[in-house]
Amino acid sequence: MQAVKYARAHSVEEAISLLQEGGADARPLAGGTDVIVQARERTRKISLFVDIKHIPELIGIEYSDADGLTIGAATPCYQLYNDANVAERYPALVDSASLIGGTAIQGRASLGGNLCNSSPAADGIPSLIVLEGQVHIAGPNGSRSVAVEDFCTAPGRNVLGDGEFVTKLSFPAPADGSGARFLRFIPRNEMDIAVTNAATQLRLDADGNVNWARVSLGAVAPTPLLVAAAADALVGQPLSEESIAAAADASRAAAKPIDDMRGSIRQRVHLAGVLTERTIRQAAERAA
């Protein structure tokens, strides 16, 4: 383990000043399931952990019909699938939160941390994207927010500047007729990193037409992708074999994966289509 120091912040302001004092090698610590490994294996230089779990607004889940859902960035995954509002209105978040690691990881790991780790294969991020998530950021120059799809910039990199950290994730209340689904392909049943993953949210109007959709893919590009062309293939018509096939084609076209130990380019492009199709069908079932 690197000679990492530890400090506990009790407010956003205290965390900002601790991160500033710590300099470029200071890192926020939420569940630690990525950053502690990185510090130990020296894949990232870390001199100071600023524990943000004791900042009240960083932990917890709030929902109202008017304001939608707000999740404290350090809220552990298990709190998501144990929350009635999340389970009822945002089941795609449950899909993601129950697939990130095993039970002991889910006792600590947060969707905020999954986002900030900015892995191309993150199992949280496609769901955050299709649910129109906003990332709320605090830092020495004040607060700002960005859309989840604009947050990651490269593998392991994102828009956070020195001293900045994510405080909350927020999502609009799902409109009537909405359904969303996240799926991951791995060669075993659980506890693995995605070969490819995908999420879809869509809305059906009273006549059964898709009037809004979002499709996101992971592990097929340097960052998780929002695939606008796949959504465009669905919108303005009822779901049909043709429109689903066109969306899958659009996902295959958008996928620009690498070959690595987990999968080949060819397999990942194929999976982008398969998972797009399956998430569309299962999102529609949830919308109905």
Add this chain to the structure above:
Amino acid sequence: MPATEHIVVSCTINGESQVFLANERDSLLEALRDRIGLTGAKEGCNNGNCGACCVNLDGRIVNSCLVMAAEVEGSEVTTVEGLADGDQLSALQNAFLEQAALQCGICTPGFLVASQALLDENPSPTEHEMRYWLAGNLCRCTGYDKIIKAVQQAAEETVA
């Protein structure tokens, strides 16, 4: 590289108040084993994949290799040493013995802590729920069927 300081951590471990000295860079696993002398939790992978270091932290199971010792200030920790009542093994521990659910035993403390947390939350889990809950605990010699049988036996005895 600057030397890190020793820190003082106060917490509750297996129901008893503890104050211990740790290196600031210690994981909870290192503190338990090397500072406090509780060697039940094992170091397997040291990166969160194997579950051999599983302990209960404030009511949830965690991999203690992925917790900084400094983080448990004010918390309640239960390790495998906290499952038995003195010399009286828990129903779950007895079931592991009766079902021969261990060979080398390295994974066993993690399986026991994780299984106990499952039974505390869900006294009658299905086999699927058991296997899903325990997916983060790896065993490389006994295999999982005997472990699942042991958890099933403990669940039946506890509910009955």
